[in-house]
Amino acid sequence: MSKKNFNYPSKLKLTPMLEQYLGIKQNYQDCLLFFRMGDFYELFFEDAKIAARELQIALTSRNPNADTKIPMCGVPHHAVNEYLKKLLNKGYKIAICDQVEDPKLAKKIVKREVTKVLTPGTVVEDLNLESKNNNFLVSIFWNEKKQQGAIAWADFSTGFWTGIQTSSLEEIWQWLFKLNPNEILVPDNFNLPIKNHNIFKDKIRILPKSSYYSLNTGTELLYKAEQITSLKTLDLEDKPELVRVCGSILSYHLQTQKTNKFHLHSFTVLNPTNYLILDEITERNLELFTLLDGKKGPGTLIYILDNTLTPMGGRLLKERLSKPWRKVKIITQHQEVVSFFYTSDELRNEIRSLLNKVYDLERLAIRIFLSKTTPKDLVSLKETLTILPQVHLLLKKQKNIPHFLIQNYKKWDNLEDIKEILEKAILDNPSPLITEGNIFKLGFDKQLDDLIDLTEHGEQKLKELLKKEQEKHNIPQLKLGYNKVFGYYLELSKVHKDKVPSYFERKQTLVNSERFITPELKELEDKILIASEKRKLREYELFQSLRDQLAQQKDRFLFMAKQIAELDYWQSLAETARKWGWTKPEITTSLELEIKQGRHPSIEGVIGKNNYIPNDIILSNEAKLLIITGPNMAGKSTILRQTAIICILTQMGSFVPASYAKIGITDRIFSRVGASDNLAQGQSTFMVEMTETARILRLAGRKSLVILDEIGRGTSTFDGMALAWAVAEELSKRQVRTLFATHYHELTQLEQEYPNIRNFNIAVKEWKGEIIFLRKLIPGPADKSYGIEVAKLAGVPNQVIARAKEILNALEQKEAEIKKKIIQKNLLSFLPKTKNFNQKIATHPILEELKHIDPNNLTPIMALNILNSWKQKWGKYEN
Template sequence: MSKTKLTPMLEQYLRIKEDYPDALLFFRMGDFYELFFEDAETAARVLQITLTSRNPNAETKVPMAGVPHHATEEYLRQLLEQGYKVAICDQVEDPRQAKGLVKREVTRVLTPGTVVEDSTLSAKTSNYLAAVCWHGGSKTGAAAWIDFSTGQWTGVQSKHQVQLWQWLIKIQPQEVLMPEGTELPEQAQVLRDKIQFCPYNGYFEPGRARERLLQAQDVASLTPLDLEDKPALVQACGALLAYLHTTQRCEDLSHLGQFQPIQPNRFLQLDEVTERNLELFQRLDGGKGPGTLWHALDRTLTPMGGRLLQQRLRQPWRDLRTITAHQGVVALLVDDDGLRQSLRERLDAVYDLERLTTRIFLGRCTPKDFIALRNSLKALPALQSLLEEDRQWPELLGQEKRAWDNLDDVRELLERSLVDAPPLVITEGGLFRHGFDPELDELLDLSEDGEGRLQELLHKEQQASSLPKLKLGYNRVFGYYFELSKAHKGPVPDHFIRRQTLVNAERYITEELKTIEDKVFSAAEKRKGLEYNLFQNLREQVAAHRERVMAVAGILARLDYWQGLAHAARQWEWSQPELHSGLDLRIIGGRHPAVEATQGRTDYIPNDVRIEGDDRVLLITGPNMAGKSTVLRQTAIICILAQIGSFVPAREGWIGLCDRIFTRVGASDNLAQGQSTFMVEMTETARILRQASRNSLVILDEIGRGTSTFDGLALAWAVVEDLVQRGHGGVRTLFATHYHELTDLEGQLPGVRNYNIAVKEWRGDIVFLRRLVPGPADRSYGIEVSQLAGVPQGVVKRAKAILAQLEEKSRGLRHTPEKGSHRQQSLLPGLFDPPEKPQPEPTAPQDQGPHPLEEALQELDLNGMTPLDALNLLSRWKHEWTPPHDSQDTPGTSSS
């Protein structure tokens, strides 16, 4: 670059770029946004556009790439989806009036967490920007998050850092702000690519954060926001506001709704592990759609209703009165097919009012946004007429009826102002109806009259000069002109002034033609300017009603939420559960909604689950593929559905409210953090045992399978004992296992009951009955399942032979060993016991120094070890230093 003399324009570009080093700078030049240098190379690679050069003949070329300004949305969407920031640099003065270089400024910085355009957003998914801070000294921190496209924000303060990251992992923000110098905890690694470190003083400083929050919420104190005693949460909110001021280039953030901190004790808590294991929004393989609860449940018709349903699934209620109130509305709509269908037809015409009004308020709207708003408001009177029907309405619907606002004045303004099909851009005119503005009408008449006068002039010249083939034309260089073909051999009128000679024609102008042209052009330019100003005024008028529009959007979201639940219940034939504040849980004929939606109702076998009286832990055994995990998951999902006010996939439900639902299912590792499958399993189990209460529901599937048989059995046994004994009567638990030894706990531990998934043997094969029945399973049928999976017959046959020998050896071990014998009989056929070594003659005891294990412990560097290193080391020591087990103490072989 030192060898290239930069033009003033490129120097201007670099000056602006210095202030936005982490963003791609879209630099407006005429009809294009151009990028230069490294930004151009990045954009060309990511967007697959042509990389050119600004000065191709110079010794050092300046890379350049560009996109048309009218087609930027799709390009911006691609960049934002891949995590890039984009600074939009516009011309802020009219090039025709500029003296020298046109003035340019960055008018907005687009980031993944602050976009508001529909093309970049998922309609039924919130788009969050989050901020988190943690004070190690006071052991207190907070996380706050905002959907800038709707103005809704919330947050939580906690004394447990892990809980803050659990919330963030659940909501999956597009950006996470953290103070510079903060050390990322282990839990934050999954969001590492989304994290941005910001200066503490500019974003998180308590005093400035408080000022920004008070100003944005237009309050004199933090008390109305319930933040007076939550200083860390105030800091997180202040960081969000600082980031919005910086990126959105505006001081007015009054479109934000009132901040409402989350009160965890009001909701059923579902951590990110439970949400993932139950496949609420995406399958365990990361895919979405079929196989998820969302795919089976979502029957909402508006983006607002879909986002509300998603929020409710993440935060079900715990208050019995609230749940039953919502359940009552759903029940009405389930019973009344006509009302529900009418409601669906009217809601289907409603667009995303929350995001529409946000774009209008921020001045980022297009004419099509106003048309969408107008069409949505047209649906309100018909919706109101449904609520005005003479019937016994539930109280919640009565509240919505009393708060209803048809927004007639806003709708009437939009109907008389804009044409039905306005152009995409607002600078070329053609937006407003005739009769909306008197001054505009005059300009429209003049423009239309000018066109007519031009045609009259053409006709006059044709008649007066006997030029029937005289044509009227126009181009952007010469304006209007008369054209005569070279085939014309007669004289040309004296008042015709030659303007251009072509191969086949001559072009002329006249004084009268230029006079009419000046009037037409003047009227057209004035019309464009006036329509642009009228559009801005219309935007301000509609933006002034944002609070009313948002209130109506909230009502429509709730109506859509209720009808969506009712429609799903009707479609899948769900029933209304009865909820209570006790601990009993009885589900009759329960089904898994996602599985049933995928494979069909006729192929699904319902199951009963009863956790009643003193029975708190159900031990469920049975072979793989029989359906244990499905029964476990469907029980948890039914409880979640019940606590959002929905009907449930069961013939009957008697459900005691849960404060938390925990799940530990499947096998996965986290190698990036040095965590084996077993370490992940134990970490999740530890969380459950530390946090579960007597009102929780715990789902455990195959605890202890990631380690050796005896270790795993011992851990599973101890976990069951702990769950039975805690909370003055035990925690409600469904515990699926292949350790048949655990079934002996029934009768030994109060509250433990055995169940199994029934199978039937038929001519050497097994048939899965998929029914949960009382009692333990007699065996695991692992070899039979492997045969169904397609394992070669030779392997299956050999496995059966080995199993028979192992079982025979196991029976022999329980009867033949001599008391006190230290020989360990081999359990694997084909391996012989090693010959006995001759015993050395006893000698006098001698001092042989420290044991090698003691020396190894002294040399151990604990600070430099990972959990995985520790596990591997313990395993090696166990094999090296543990003496052989006495055969008479060897437990029965597990069926795992």
């Protein structure tokens, strides 16, 4: 790249250092280049302007007195991590350029090169990583000709990665929104929809398709990374698009990690049929991880559910909540272990006490393997390994332990050999930097012991030498001193100059004294001065050797990290169940769903168990679709959500907030709850509602669970009611388990037309002009909406409430009159005028037809057809 591309005057005369900087920058144009200069990392030109603005640090100039100034800023190397964290959180890509040559040995300019590239999705150091959250890098690819595509995601900090190939572009978007990654790789020929680009624009990295998404390159990299000779081993032989995205992730690994060692686990193709599918919309509507406004904490399910004590367990819990199982055998295996810990309070408390001392073994293993670990990491590893035997012993002592848990601890690896090495080698409080020494204990290495003795006891050796000279020559007045010019010296007043030995070499004469050195003092001084540097170098060599030794144990570390994560997951679910009084649900392959005294765990967590009113829900062949009516604020949405959440918890192997639950396995849960818009994507509230409804109608099957709240409320009354009616009919006909909350009382008529629809309502009580929400779900439709009463509770002014009641009464009277006229017109207008009206009615043929009509088996269309035929027969009569 030519110099003018760096946005500075082409005539500017550059120093050798800046020439070096620009030569390196040329290969990292999409990065902020942190250039090591002494004790600082410096940035220049446009990079400096960006960093100064984003980090709020001073922007200075390399040549402030020249006509053309070079923008410059810098940060101290010892505090660089805090600055890197801020930039990564803002989505920047950073290249770290270090000195790779000792400045003392450099003949000209110190040699420098980029030692690592940091990006938001590939960080393995503890910079912007959240302990209980995965840090996902996602890559997507779409083949327009074949109408096939793929998405893969990886967490470089833990080594986990997986992906799917699909013929549905929409499915790729759904996974992208669900994963909410920190970085997204896309090929340069991919036309990302504007709405998605706007949402993820700060996370997107556009890469050359020809190199990063090459099928041949992807295949070769998978062979190397996975150490295989056939894609069939990974179930990828018939998934070329998935091979491409895997290749792009591995290529990005090479670029960012600056090593040919691939640390990702064995790739596994995600099989959606193994899991209960929860798309991003359902996760958001059910507030599994965040509230509807995007905030975390109280009110979310994970806030109540997470009683894990290790980072690995916390991440596993979120993964299982995001993808519960679908197979009964797997669910019951985990359920049995949770039940075991639920009933073993003493054991669970002991396990929790031990797990609380465990560090992130998974991420420690990855950093060790990638040679990015610190001495503090090894202390954390050592402390973690001291806990493993204690946990193992606890489990071995238990009786009546579930077979699934027995399998877990029988394969247990205490890593005793590694613990012994670390206990012998690493200090309890070592230096944070591997180049500063003070890492290893005495006794670990003889050469290092001698250097430590010199550096830590040098002062004592100097005092011993002084004492020896004093006693040898009987000159107790002899003193030891030091300055930067001469180093260490012996000083004696001129009064005693006749006692100076012949081998004392005079170095300085003062007014009242003289300073000397001796060959022994000089030798000792040289040893002391260079011992510190030699010690640092020796400790650095030993640390690298130990790190390489530990890196070979990566698979053992990761295996035990998985064991700890599983154990933490089980005890966390048991702890939550015990804390909130949950029960073990019954699981069945049928389509039944029965919940007694069910509760919403997140709301109960906020208001308290004693303040929550539980409810029953039964979905069966006779009641596949429940139409739930009742006023706003009565709790319709809560009952809908809690039913879905109880199904999710069941399929995680968890206990549930209910006195009894029998749950038929669910393949997907769909949620259309609440009103929201998405102005960023150009979608109104009603458009969002209809988009989500359309997705449900396309994908929901008999094993799905659908919860719908207020369909059709975003448009006119008749349009909305017609849509809600049609949606309910469709779900009923397809036998989809559905909870349908609505304000359209007209929909309650569906119970008479469809045998699998039942009406329920949330009970309220009127007392002295006020309404009391009873929060109980009872059979039958609600008698009215209570909209004005709810408005009054919300604080709408009294004059508005009074006027609203007047208008409502007028409208209801008008509606009654209209209905009366319609009835009269439709039923009486076609009767012939006669003086003997009652006699005419008694003999009219319409009565004969009415005798043979069963209203319970009439659809609205059939009724309209009958009315039309009557109109044709008798509509000629006049009023």
